[in-house]
Amino acid sequence: MAGLPERLTVISLLRHVLTSEWEMQSYVLQIRQLSESHTGINIAEVLKSAVKEWGLDKIGTRIAVTDNASNMRVAVKEAELSPHIRCFAHTLNLASQAGLKVNTVSRLLGRVRRVASFFHCSSTATAVLTTKQKLLNLPVHKLIIDVVTRWNSSLDMVERYLEQQQAVAAALLSDELRHKSREIDTLDTSDIANAEDLVKILLPIKKATTVLCDESQPTVSLISPLKQMIQDSMATDNHNSNAIAQMKAVILKDLTDRYQGEDEKFMQESSALDPCFWTLQHLGSGEREDVFERIKFKASQMQQQDQDVLPRCPHSADLDDSSVSFVPPLKKHALEDLLGSSFSSNQVTGGIQAQIDSYCKEALVSLSACPLKWWRDNAGRYPILSSLAKTYLCIPATSVPSERVFSTAGDIVNAQRSLLPCNVDLLIFLKKNLKLS
Known part of the structure; x- marks a missing residue:
């Protein structure tokens, strides 16, 4: 950890919401020091390595949250991470x-x-x-x-x-x-x-x-x-x-x-899936309709995927292993396999539209309320939208949480403590994720 401020360190974070409890937690996926020139290309290689090591290359959408530095914009583009949320x-x-x-x-x-x-x-x-x-x-x-x-x-x-x-x-x-x-x-x-x-x-x-x-x-x-x-x-x-x-x-x-462009659209969709802001009062009626049309399309895509692949946080015993276990793919019913292409698409689209119509009649919740808890309580009424909302709302708006990891590391590592790097990783992980009752 010596000389840490003098060298660029890249942190890739996955903000993952536990399906059972809808609790937002931060997982530090990889901490690597980049001794080469801090160009976008070199940073992209580190990001690609982290994505592959944690099995995120098997996921269609890999979102990156960084600052506005030009080398980070290049790195995210070269690593094919999208969308790119600028802090x-x-x-x-x-x-x-x-x-x-x-x-x-x-x-x-x-x-x-x-x-x-x-x-x-x-x-x-x-x-x-x-x-x-x-x-x-x-x-x-x-x-x-x-x-x-x-x-x-x-x-x-x-x-x-x-x-x-x-x-x-x-x-x-x-x-x-x-x-x-x-x-x-x-x-x-x-x-x-x-x-x-x-x-x-x-x-x-x-x-x-x-x-x-x-x-x-x-x-x-x-x-x-x-x-x-x-x-x-x-x-x-x-x-x-x-x-x-x-x-x-x-x-x-x-x-x-x-x-501007796709970044702006993604922000609007995120707000639409927040029960505090779904009315999108800052947009015109035509823009609001476009936002929910995009949400409908993305929800339909999510439902029609043949496999549901989500990463799970590894147990402490697995942290030294580069492999990551995944939830097994959902098996298709025989009729879904035979007739799904003819009948399932319209049913899925119709179901999503019905959920959107019902959702747009909901009263706005308090700004102090937690949107994830609201979706947890209403997941039975909106099974498709709740799953889509989870993938959006678990994303941080800033890179501050990752920067706080460095402060945590500074509290753990000092001249009076002799710690192995693997133990430092474990202590930081536990500090940022363990909730004491």
Whole structure:
């Protein structure tokens, strides 16, 4: 594990829902260090090896969730993994950073940063600020200095400044600091208005990122409605200043350009199979009909497959073995073998349409409810749709769960512990999957 941050490590995750309990669990399939050049072709070879070793090459749909890096896009394409879900948290991060790089917004952040740095670097200034906070009945909080690579820290910095702006202005005008703060330029009325608008723009994005990083409930179905909500919030109005209008336009363009074509269709289908969002209120009636037509087609394909091949998680005794056991294929009835091609297709299609029609009359469930539990409770009424929903909703919307594996490994492996690599694998696996009663 030494030198891990210096080398690229590829993690392939399978999000698998147990049919009996409908519990979502993460299985770390493969952890490999790539010592060669980090090109898409080399990464693709690692992914292909992981897919073959775990028997995923026997499955028609192999979904990949990665960040937006160009080499990962090439790797997923070369490894023939589809669809490719680009981490929505990373997408929001890139869009937000692009908005904060607008010249006028960047200069505003720079001014706030200089004020915060002044109070951080001077114990006298800190003491004066604390005194003013108490006199003005404000929370005794320190100002925050942002980290350029973390856009949410810029949001936190501006929020804290707005909270303490009265105390900051009073402190800078005090006799103790007046001669030291001549080069500190405080924000005027228009700057404060821009800072408040900046917080209004970025706060929903921060909340969306937090929701998407949850591992206890499905998240892929959230991408489409959250993306639409954020895009709608980027509409400019007459009250926006030039700086805020430019920032909104940059964020909107960056976000819109990253989800198009088949990726966008897959997000819509995921939302349609979530009982919290099946109405697809962010789409027009024609688009909604197209989404359910695609769902009908895919459900029909799934039902007409001759074999039902699903991977199961290997027991701990099997972890050292590269082979993976599978559920045996379902046997056909004699009549299905003889007459299935003539009669089964229409029956399957008709049954799916009936389930879709009934499903589209259901009342929306609470946003706090778990969609997988709803499908478990209603699997008897929607046997075909429930199986299809399982294959969609078990997909994570972000690559955060895989990144957390590295944090777990850092907690397990240290200089005081001597562990074999196989034991490290087992401990990480158990940590991420074992539920203690």
